[in-house]
Amino acid sequence: MFKYKRTGIRNLAIALIFTVAIIALGAILDPYNQGQLAVVSMLFIGVLSVTLLTGTSGQISLGQGALMAVGGYASALTILNLGLSIWFALVMAIIVSALAGLLLGFAAARLTGPYLAGTTLVLALALPSLAIRFESVLGGDVGLNVDFGNPPAWLVSAFGEIGYEQWQLYATVPLTCLALLATANILSSRTGRMWRAIRDHESAASLMGINVSNNKIFTFVVSSGFAGLSGALYGLRGIVGPSVYPISLSLLLLTGAILGGLRSIAGALIGSALVVFLPDLIEWATRPLALSEQIGNYLPGLIGGVLLHLTVILNPGGIAHALHRHKNK
Amino acid sequence: MDTALTTLFLGTTRGAVFALVAMGLVLVWRGAGIVNFAQMGQAMFSTYIASSLIISGHGYWFAFATALIAGALLGALVDVAVMRPLTKRSHSGILASESMRATVPVIASLGILGILQSLAGMLWAAEERGFPSPVSDVAVKAFGKTAPFTNFDLFIIIVVLLTLAATTLFFTKTGMGLAMRATALNPEVARLSGIRIGRVRTLSWAISGVASSLAGLLITPSANLSPNTLDLILIVGFTAAVVGGLESLPGSVVGGFILGLLIAVVNVYDAPDDVFLALLIFLLVVLIVKPGGLFGSKRVRNV
Amino acid sequence: MLEIRNLIASYGPVLAIRDISFTADAGKITTVIGANGAGKSTLLRVISGLEPATSGSITWQGHSLLNKTPEAIVRLGVAHVPEGHAVIASLTVAENIEMGALFRRRAHKQDVRVAISEMYALFPRLEERRNQLAGTLSGGERQMLAISRALVSRPSLLLLDEPSLGLAPLVVEQIIATIKQLCISTGLSVLLVEQNANTALAVADHGVLLSLGSVVADQPASLMRADSALRSAYLGY
């Protein structure tokens, strides 16, 4: 029994180790890969939102990209219109996207499987047209310019010259760490257990006194908060606009979650790294073949599709599951 | 008045194509219990095949028939290569819960979509293409006035209604139709009843492949063909299918026409920018008011 | 004659059937009894092709049933009513019954119609509910439907997995009587799996007692019924 008492501390330790590892890795990588690692950290949060929503509570969303967009716009508007710092903007992003998740959740709670998938897909499609509809506020298709700005002076004086990509990474990692910790805590506590129960057997869960529809909505809210944070960070790389959050972004998150392992945090990390580095990997591997551009450009899409397909057929638990069978079931 | 009439016709003809897409979705749903998000990828692929044939000098109807056959083959291929292995998996681990069993095929079909679009990109991406229509696509003239629809529009509507009639009869009146429904609903019991579920499933995928290829062939003449153009149609078609209840073929057709009209009305009386927003709102309203769709069976409270 | 030789089957690492051999005579009721988890249902599932066998042989009237799909096995005249209420909830009662006869609909059009009406005669309750969705039937009604679905294919071998489950005593009696009747009049062979050893042995001609996936007794039902030592050793009473 004793070991259970310490899950909170164990999770904290894991999150801190993760942070230190990423920061250390960031220090030795070249700027391009620092940037890529920053994207991994950002999308990791987004993939965690899928882990929570789909892996834990069994609801599928093809519209996480749209919720990322909500977070992105909320933070951009906070920065540009209220003149507040990016940290405050990120909090706003979480709050506003969680509210959007609440709205969506009301519909989602009544839907299952393919219905939910399709509805969220329509959402992903429809949301960008809001940017055009309310062009004066949301900047139309040109979007809103925001960025991470420059690293604070104390950081530079402590660590010396910090490149832009490196700063993106360092600014993101603490938030990723928090998201990781929060997810780990949710999964190892009653909340996560409750969501899993709903996923496995709705009516049995309701007989246990769980208000199934409220909890499904709530899962959407929490997951949307994660997605919003991820989207805000993603937008801070340069711009918040419709072309930053296309439908394919939602699919990218899902792909990452599936490839890595839908039910585990490690899987989410592996999956995010995979989707970000896959194109680089493919390019590196096919360079000797001197493929034509037309083939080369579509190759990541093809291989991504094939991987997704093979994972689902051969190993639906994803890489994490293959590495560590029977855990995090 | 004139505008209203135009809107009505526009909505009806567009709606007919959406109906066809929705029917393709419903066919697979009823035959295999899966919503096939790769469907318009398949349609795109077979339309490209037709287009390449036409460009290289073959006749339209030859290309048309080839595309339908290609659609059927692609549908069958998707079934054999993807969905069969998926259904053979034991229901343990991640597939232990029903919600995941409903989710995983969706993901698999998205994988197929990615593969098809990338392949089409590699093969044909250099430019966007037009696509010809089989019958005169020029506004019908009567009593010295131009009607707001073309022969091709009439052709589409007739094709859709015929397809609806044929498939409805097929499902409700034939043994194969019953076999398909049984297979989708409970494969184990179906097999124990002597139904060859492998064949039945493949057949329903093939039929759906034909329906969606047909949709591809009929929609591209009024638009263009590129690896991604049919994505939007799929989303509209999906919405139509859900509005119709996903179970019911007539429902999907009605859903298609409703959405065609909705989109026409938004286009004409509001702004095209709002089409997808309108789609989302409409879908949400339908699902909240009638979660099973307009024609879906009422879901009972159940433990 | 159903002949099973050295049959082994497992679920992954779990060995559910370890080396089973016995024969079931044509036109007779053979009952397979045993405690929970003895492997009774697995045995039936292997015979009907739902689960693969690891090794061994199963032959029915000279046809090997091994490595055949369930749908092929049904066509050899082997019908299986699995555990639980195996009906299709979203189809109507009539459609469920019709489904059982689908594969014979071309070759035996006339007879299928007759078979269907026989089922309604057997279970009038189902006729009343013809157009109701099977999912809204009561538990017992569903079991009746499952049995009808199997019988309507005019099987020569019927695999029944706990048919009494959820049925009122009266109905159980009636079903057993019907099956017995069919055995006599049409030469139907039955492999009956039951928890309820007494009921089963009372109607069966022959009994096979399983324990932990192996056959521990294989003898005429009347003998087995009388053997209280056997019962208390393997069935707990």
Added chain:
Amino acid sequence: PANAASDPGVTDTEIVLGMQLPQSGPASPGYNKVDDAMRAYFDYVNSKGGVNGRMIRLEVKDDAYKAGLTVSTASSLINKEKVFAFVGSVGTQTHISVIKDINRRGIPDIFVNSGYSGFYTDPKKYPNSFGDLGTYVVEAKILGKYLKETYGDKKIGILYQTDDFGRNAVAGFATAGLKFTPKETAATFIAGTQGSLGLVSQMSQLKAAGVEVVIIAAVSSASAVAISTAAKIGYAPKKWAIISVGADATTIQGLLYAGGVPFATSAAMLTGVISASHAPAAGDSSDEFVTAFKKINDDFNKGPSKAWDNNVLQGMNTAYLTTEALFGVGKNLTRKALVSYLETKGSSLSSAALVPLGYSKATHEAYTGFWVGAYDASTVLKPVGTDRVVYTTDSGSGPVTVSTYKRPAMPVDALPKGA
């Protein structure tokens, strides 16, 4: 801060340039030819010994028109490929996501293939970014003036895509005095949707409103759909006018051909259609630039489709300008030097264009002039009058005047050595 010794991407033997554009995905058709054309021209330059002994290498990254990806591909070009400068990047929405970063790093961002005026009109904001197209506003002002003068008595309407391109065009027409009423003489659609949803309601709307002159501010694939749709619904406006981006005859005819419209028919449909250009028409075989570029394209283009069209001409011209500027800066090639060269001498760079670049310390707008033409029966854009009159104006509210620029002749080896 760049200095001669340490500027990346330049060695004694090589200059590395970077470009990003949508080569795959929904936004790629047409544009995916620009990079192949540029590379063909650079290969030609290299075959002639390069620029001051340096071979030009063009690194191209596909961003699939996803701005999120653009940030990564830009970083890859900067940090991995270590490009000296960005050249000819395509895509307004995607370029916005990186323009600030590129400028902050002091990397030249030259000949950007976007007509969005926001990139160029304030050099203090983006000191290193220079345009390559005339802005949509300029073109619309000039085209608008012509249409108003010629068809002022007719009902004029517009079909435009609701993005910066369409809206800039509408703004330009408004400056020229052409105003449109939404839902009546102005029809809109979301960029990219015409490929799947068609434009029937838009064309029906214009028809119902009795529009006699239809302006199209959309990409070529949409123009093709618009024109063929109008034919289908029995709508025959007296005049079509298409903004140059959407008026590539080759693309339109190709689309229509695949749609079963023979080239002869589509040529007839296009005959008389009005458009504008800052350069000679792609089909103008009497133009020395066109013939020279066409030959280079035939000899050097290795892309999947090297069919000659406006996109190829545009790519060739961009590469030509780039070569000219690199020669112009001279042996001591630094980023600072390139930027200051373009700012001070850029306006005297010559190219196929019939107007000079508008570069100055005050603005980095590219071409400030257009000539108005109409397609002839062989789908070559011909001046509307007897002579080609090039007009010039700015992206603001300045007047439209006749340009006096005379394009310098092309060097015989098609290699510009700098202004």
Added chain:
Amino acid sequence: MKENSLLSVANLSVNFGGLNALSDVFLQVNANEVVGLIGPNGAGKTTLFNAISGLVKPSQGTIALHGEKISWPEPHQLSKLAIARTLQGVGLFAGLTVLENVMMGADRHRSSHFFRDIAGLSSRDEARLRERGMQALAWTGAHTFADKFPDQLTYPDSKRVALARALVLEPALLLLDEPAAGLGHDDIEKLATLIKQIKSKCAVLVVEHHVDFVSKISDRVYVLNFGKVISSGTFGEVKLNPEVISAYLGASNDSGTSSLGGK
């Protein structure tokens, strides 16, 4: 109506379209009493359960708990009303361990909430739930496989877990729908013993076709036929009722029940 009755159903009718699944049903369950509900297939037993647990809406009549009328409760409110119900079949959560399954039932006694969970501050509460879960498992004799997953259990064992999960809710009324179905003789015996023990904790209403089992465990039984109560009383009383014999037990009652219903 008796004062001390825990559950009292009065005058209850349920219709499905034209079908009267229940008509004018009166039924009472007192505290610490096991009441059996028997009747032919389709008599309306499950429907009565469904009405009590809010899954079908009665067309008339009242259902009262501790004398207070309840109507159309949402399934998740049942546990607040101190009603627990097992599912026909088993209905365990496949992705949760046995212990976690039971901890779900203990949830009613939690003191943690989302924000404490997300901050990682609920380990003490977890420990408490775990302890309760283990107790309940021990009660039904299922504690030895606390860390297994449901698909690793035998059928009788998973039934035990399901029972533990219902008991840990500490219900006042436990509804059991065919708990003995599919169980072997031994396990039925054990279940019967268990239910007799449960009686000290709560009242039990049980639907079962296993007549022997019903006779063994129930203090009183109600017999339903065609939606109506045709008889009630101790099992010994009702089994002599000719109507019950002809509708349910069968004519061969004396010899038959023993052979059909077990030993």
